[in-house]
Amino acid sequence: MAIEVIEWKDDSGREMVWRFAGGGELKLGAQLVVSENQWALFFRDGKALDSFGPGRHTLTTANIPLLQRLINLPFGGTSPFRADVYFVAKKVFTDLKWGTKEPVVFRDRELSMVRLRAHGAFATRVTDPQLFVNQIVGSRGRTTTDAVEGYLREIIVARLNDVLGETVQTLFDLPQHYDELAEGLKGRVAGDFGKYGLELTDFYIGAIVPPEDVQKVIDERTGMAAIGDPNAYLKFKAARALGDAAANPGGEGSAATGVGLGAGIGLGASMAQMMKDAMSSGSGGGPAAAAGGGFCTNCGAKLSDGAKFCGACGAKRA
Numbered sequence: 001m002a003i004e005v006i007e008w009k010d011d012s013g014r015e016m017v018w019r020f021a022g023g024g025e026l027k028l029g030a031q032l033v034v035s036e037n038q039w040a041l042f043f044r045d046g047k048a049l050d051s052f053g054p055g056r057h058t059l060t061t062a063n064i065p066l067l068q069r070l071i072n073l074p075f076g077g078t079s080p081f082r083a084d085v086y087f088v089a090k091k092v093f094t095d096l097k098w099g100t101k102e103p104v105v106f107r108d109r110e111l112s113m114v115r116l117r118a119h120g121a122f123a124t125r126v127t128d129p130q131l132f133v134n135q136i137v138g139s140r141g142r143t144t145t146d147a148v149e150g151y152l153r154e155i156i157v158a159r160l161n162d163v164l165g166e167t168v169q170t171l172f173d174l175p176q177h178y179d180e181l182a183e184g185l186k187g188r189v190a191g192d193f194g195k196y197g198l199e200l201t202d203f204y205i206g207a208i209v210p211p212e213d214v215q216k217v218i219d220e221r222t223g224m225a226a227i228g229d230p231n232a233y234l235k236f237k238a239a240r241a242l243g244d245a246a247a248n249p250g251g252e253g254s255a256a257t258g259v260g261l262g263a264g265i266g267l268g269a270s271m272a273q274m275m276k277d278a279m280s281s282g283s284g285g286g287p288a289a290a291a292g293g294g295f296c297t298n299c300g301a302k303l304s305d306g307a308k309f310c311g312a313c314g315a316k317r318a
Contacts, residue, residue, distance in 0.1 A: 004031060005031045006020055006026070006030060006033065007034075007035075008020065008087035014145050014146065015144050016148070017086055017088050017089070017132070017133060017140075017143040018142055019086050019137075019139075019141045026059065027059075030058075031059075034053060034055060034056075034057065034087070036054045037054075037089060039052070039053065039088045039090065039129040040057075040085055040086070041088065041130060042085055043086060044083040048130050048133075048134075049083070086129075086133050088126055088133065092123050093123060094121075094123040095123070096122050097122075098152070099118065100117050100157050101157075103115035103116055104116055104117075104160060105161070109170045110172065111171060115210070116164075116209065116210055117208075118157075118160060118208040122152075122203045124198050124201060125198070127194075127197060127199045128197035132196060136196055152193070152198075156203075159185060159189050160185060163181060163185045164208075167181050178205050182203050182204060183203075185203060186200055296310040298310060298313050303317060
């Protein structure tokens, strides 16, 4: 039975190429229906005969000149013939994924050698249907994005380390370079995609992630930068430790008790020194002046005239 209408409709949205293999025979005068977002390529004996854009086409030797040499034309030019018709989608295929199966090694200026994992998304479309069919599709009856996504992912990852090394010196600067990295990587793989008749239309980096121990170093570095003054940060930590120790005098183990006690002693010594300095400056003359003014240098209590020891804390008068 001769086929009189040839067309392709993809309900999945994932098919890049569909081959009409001619379950019967094609007939000159048959109708070829090509949608707005498609190309149609004619192949016979593995050779491309012609391509058709959107519209309804009547198959004749006028629009497929090579047929005239490949088939006999009895019966007024309506002789059936066998040929394959490949429909190729023009649309942009979005939401394709890329990522590293194994970590890639990055030479960091401050952290030495670091292993990184990365992932993201990309979009591609066919720009040269004949090249794509010859290089990728071959004789397959149907080619979806699943069939090419894995290979395209490998191309992207293979170029990732080169672009990283040229763009970023240290992971501490990485977040501000994501857009620059995406553009650089997109440009680097353009030639790799092009030789298969494809174009990388969009490329996005979701994340570039170092190992957990390196992430902790980065977090600590970022935290210290946000704090600003390290001395103020240490005092803040000591005050919190003292507060925790006061709230839990029994402790939860020797280690926790030791830490709380050590922090408390350190803070207590600091507070005592600050109080001493304040009193000294307030009296206008250092320790001797404080003692002469009738105040204990240890606890600040007022001393009785002629007293050799403080009545409040028992400390010897200076």
